[in-house]
Amino acid sequence: MTLSIEKIEKLVEPARVHSSVYADEEIFRLEMERIWGRSWIYIGHESQVRKPGDYYSTTVATLPVLMIRDTKTDQINVLHNRCGHRGAIVTQKQCGTAEILRCPYHGWTYRTDGSLHAAPHPGAYKDTGMNIKDAQYSMRSLGRVDQYRGFVFASLAEDVVDLSDFLGELKHTIDNMCDRSPEGEVEVTGLNCHRFLHPCNWKFFLENLHDAMHPMCAHAATSDAVQNYLSDLPEGTKPPAEAEIIDPFGGSYDFFDKMGVTALENGHGYMGGKKSIFSHFEMYPEYLDAMREAYGEERMQDILSFNRHNACCYPSSTIRDGIQSIRVLRPQTVNSTIIESWTFRLKGAPEKLLQRTLRYSRLINSPGSMVGPDDLDCYYRIQESASNGSIDWIDLHRYFGQDQSEASSLTAMGTSDLGIRNQYQAWLDYMRQGESQ
Secondary structure, three states: OOOOHHHHOOOOOEEEEHHHHHHHOOHHHHHHOOOOOOEEEEEHHHOOOOOEEEEEEEEEOOEEEEEOOOOOOOEEEEEEEEOOOOOOOOOOOOOOEEEEEEEOOOOOOOOOOOOEOOOOOOHHHOOOOOOOOOHHHHEEEEOEEEEEEEEEEOOOOOOOOHHHHHHHHHHHHHHHHOOOOOOEEEEEOOOOOOEEEEOHHHHHHHHHHHOOOOOOOOOOHHHHHHHHHHOOOOOOOOOOOOHHHHOOOOOOOOHHHOEEEEEOOOOOOEEEEEEOOOOOOOOHHHHHHHHHHHHHHHHHHHHHOOOEEEEEEOEEEEEEEEEEEEEEEEEEEEOOEEEEEEEEOOOOOOOOHHHHHHHHHHHOOOOOOOOOHHHHHHHHHHHHHHHHHOOOEOOOOOOOOOOOOEEEEEOOOOOOHHHHHHHHHHHHHHHHHHOOO
């Protein structure tokens, strides 16, 4: 039985949420319909499908979809990865190239725009009342598909706001990521990513990105080990490159408070702005020369002084423009989520920057990293309590009632729970809207 709006509203209070939002199967199903089914979801980057016929398979909500570059129009399509005949998944390969897509069950074939190419033994459908040319037998396109500076988004719904309006002020994060390239463009590195199965609800990951209270505790062992190592280095020894990345995770409460957190419309938000954990990263002279030549001194300084951290594109992704990476959420079940970490190359930039991006992803985002498993351990502990009823409410009172209003955003001290409270306001807005559709 579908939960009523009244029951849903009782799950979210101004500074706490009920633990069932992480563990209830029906709530998860409604989230897939009303949030993931009615918002813009990040699919991938245009550089993942460079040539006509190139495709990449992924999911929207829990539905398999295919991002593919059309062999006739060169545009990027996002199709349901289902045969229009019996519904079998057409391709289970992560990526590839095909002029024609063929269902492995009965051999129905499809063009790269999703239209039916051919059905074997077509005479069997004569005088049956079935018109195999009907669009319902195609690999249907998603309701809306669009892109911003090469980043492809899609929605299952047709009546969503335009992508530009959905992204809003978050577009500046994507702009900065691209503008950090002397050529103004980025591209994915390789055909795959770090893919990390999290045995927990999808919301834990997004919430943690705007939780600046946990690093000093959850990551203490890692940061302490790095500090001990650095203190033992002989005087005058240059620290290893890994220290530049790990060291900020041992920052103080004051450090993270000064970073600040900003809540935007539609559940989006970010930490930092003028300062982030990337602010101290070395600026290589050859990179500065390339940027100065491309943009001039003043514009270069504007670009490189933009320091957001963990910009959340609710509900499906988070962007780190300063380190050129995107992490993508792929919900599986109420207590199972795949997190993908994609790294990007700044076109025209020295190889050193790409190596630092890859180093960061390996140390922070990979399944065998020095930081990510700390977070996952905490998610799992809360998931367990939410699932077995050990706790009823999850508290979000940090700096409650002390937000500052700035145009269409709210700001607060970095260790505030503002970012998470903002996500739950969007959660409520989507869940309320869905019942009336």
